[in-house]
Amino acid sequence: MASTAPTTPLSRRGLLAAGGALGLTALLAACGSDSANGGSAGGSWSFTDDRGKKAETDGRPEKIVAFVSSAAALHDYGVTCTAIFGPSEPVDGKPNPQAGDLDLAELESLGEAWGEFNVEKYASLGPELLVSNMFPPPDLWFVPQESRKKIFALAPAIGIKGAHTSLLDPLKRYEELAKALGGDTTGARVKADKKRFQDAEDRLRSVAKAKRGIKVLAMTGDQDNMYVAVPGSYTDLHYFRDLGVDVVEGEKSDEFGFWEFLSWENTDKYHADLIMIDNRTQAMTPAALAKKPTWTRLPAVEAGQTTPWSMEERYSYRGFAPVLERLADAIENADRLG
Secondary structure, X not given: OOOOOOOOOOOHHHHHOOOOOOOOHHHHHHHHHHXXXXXXXXXXXXXXXXXXXXXXXXXXXXXEEEEHHHHHHHHOOOOOOOEEEOOOXXXXXXXXXHHOOOOHHHOEEOOOOOOOOOHHHXXXXXXXXXXXXXXXXXXXXXXXXXXXXXXXXXXXEEEEEOEOXXXXXXXXXXXXXXXXXXXXXXXXXXXXXXXXXXXXXXXXXXXXXHOOOOEEEEEEEOOOEEXXXXXXXXXXXXXXXXXXXXXXXXXXXXXXXXXXXEEHHHOOOXXXXXXXXXXXXXXXXXXXXXXXHHHHOOHHHHOOOEEEEOXXXXXXXXXXXXXXXXXXXXXHHOXXXX
């Protein structure tokens, strides 16, 4: 499926995710009590998430259902999920960046878009654990508000905080969760992934220092507006600033504080030497952006100084090492434009 841009992102959820309650009384009655405690034997298992809630099962969960980026992060430690939810289909003919190294052919999908979580299918899987991110707590990402009570009745849920903190925090938390789920967090591959991440971190810090003054703006867009990110709200932008990257500071336009909303006539409010463009399925693509005259006149766009923004990259060292490398390359190759 080709990427489509959100058309009415006037709320935080509409903007970040883009897009009914189901009649499941009988199904929940049949499955709920058994599934809620997990289906594994061999002792109790628990994990306290970033809401402070403890997920508990009778044994280590085997049937794990996760948001696509969460499943991809766990996969990097050898933890296999049964099903995913959230965007996973190709973007412009290329693998979805949120899916990481997942073999999508081997995974059930409960829905691609916001609100498409198929609760009947979820229940039929006999889930033992649900995992997703939070932007911010307490809501689990892509778990629909209108059906979450039915969803949470079927299995314990874990939420990992993905906003208003440094990237290093969710990286650590997914490593801890993977270890608790029996994943490999000390093997040669993981050590190599961490080494690559640390090398990329050092390089980005050095490049940011050498190219001091290069201003970087992170954005997404739809037909009506361009949205400039508020760096402190995003774990990656927060972390990039800690490494010395000069990220443009969008002003909070709503109570959630993730974006500043700018009409396309006002896209030149901020000077930027390098623009990071949201690369998710629901984001406006570079080709679609090119149809906006005010966009094409931005100095960074005219100079070809743009780079993808992996706004929902999986929280693993394997996932983020290439992100840091790409940003370092982009900054190193960028010129000051004003």
